[in-house]
Amino acid sequence: MSTSLSSSVSRPSDQAPAVLRAHAETAYAAELDALAAADDRPRPERWRLSPWAVATYLLGGTLPDGTVVTPKYVGPRRIVEVAVTTLATDRALLLLGVPGTAKTWVSEHLAAAVSGDSTLLVQGTAGTPEEAIRYGWNYARLLAEGPSREALVPSPVLRAMAEGKTARVEELTRIPADVQDTLITILSEKTLPIPELGEEVQAVRGFNLIATANDRDRGVNELSSALRRRFNTVVLPLPATLDDEVSIVARRVSELGRSLDLPEPPSALTEIQRVVTVFRELRAGVTADGRTKLKSPSGTLSTAEAISVVTNGLALAAHFGDGQLRAGDVAAGLLGAVVRDPATDRLIWQEYLESVVRERTDWKDFYRSCRDAAAL
Known part of the structure; x- marks a missing residue:
């Protein structure tokens, strides 16, 4: 007799389990809602907040209604402004810095403030396959029915393109170089071909991508010049004082x-x-x-x-x-x-x-x- 993990844990049926670490859009939902309510500036299409409000969310401040927005990043304001502005253009954003400079933290909070969703994430490793960036297949359906939309398993990047959201790629330089270059067509043409179906997915307005990278750890793969040109690079420094x-x-x-x-x-x-x-x-x-x-x-x-x-x-x-x-x-x-x-x-x-x-x-x-x- 097998017992599932969830059933073996005793708790009231109407009580949801407490997560160890909530996503940024959940943990700071009250601040994001207050910023959205007070935000009267122009917003790019499908953005939850204006660029000004996104920067305020990261750097902190006090809103007209007295709501205190806690700073998520302590550093030069211009760095945050450049990062946010990049996401409002057709250029992808590369957050570069030595380990521990809050690249992942900033990436998550940018995605939460811009799209309200920081979960469209590809975690880069030496074993990251091309399918993690493009798409994969439900092989049971693929064998039974052949290539179809129903058998296709979209990557977080593909979902972000289709929904007009912000995708994240962590530790880009840990991904093998040939897999990295899968991003070139996505970032330059804003299109992802699906030759098996004779189709393509075109990114809708609001789509962009944030990547993080460092060149200090072992196992680093240099970015090709073609891929690097698709990014606007923002270097996150160590705390100044x-x-x-x-x-x-x-x-x-x-x-x-x-x-x-x-x-x-x-x-x-x-x-x-x-x-x-x-x-x-x-x-x-x-x-x-x-x-x-x-x-x-x-x-x-x-x-x-x-x-x-x-x-x-x-x-x-x-x-x-x-x-x-x-x-x-x-x-x-x-x-x-x-x-x-x-x-x-x-x-x-x-x-x-x-x-x-x-x-x-x-x-x-x-x-x-x-x-x-x-x-x-």
């Missing part, structure tokens, strides 16, 4: 903590500032005061990784401590983020602890916790 990065980490950690039902700590700012300071100094290869040069480890030490380290620390504090985030809660996660190559990164980390962290009088607890974690 310590305060900016601390603000980003604090906001995302708070959101993640709520989704995981972690109690809000009395204050986590001190440890967040320390983690971000460590990441920024090791990334830059110099201390914040510019006096001491440092060796940089092999990892990227991105903002996303800082968020992960602090969130894990909050979970430790909540489940195995008193709820107050302390140095000991983030030390092990910090060690794991910095030391990716045990042969070289461990020496770099130890040198940083002894020459920099140890000398900071108000970091004594942090130094001891990190040293103890490294000794385990």
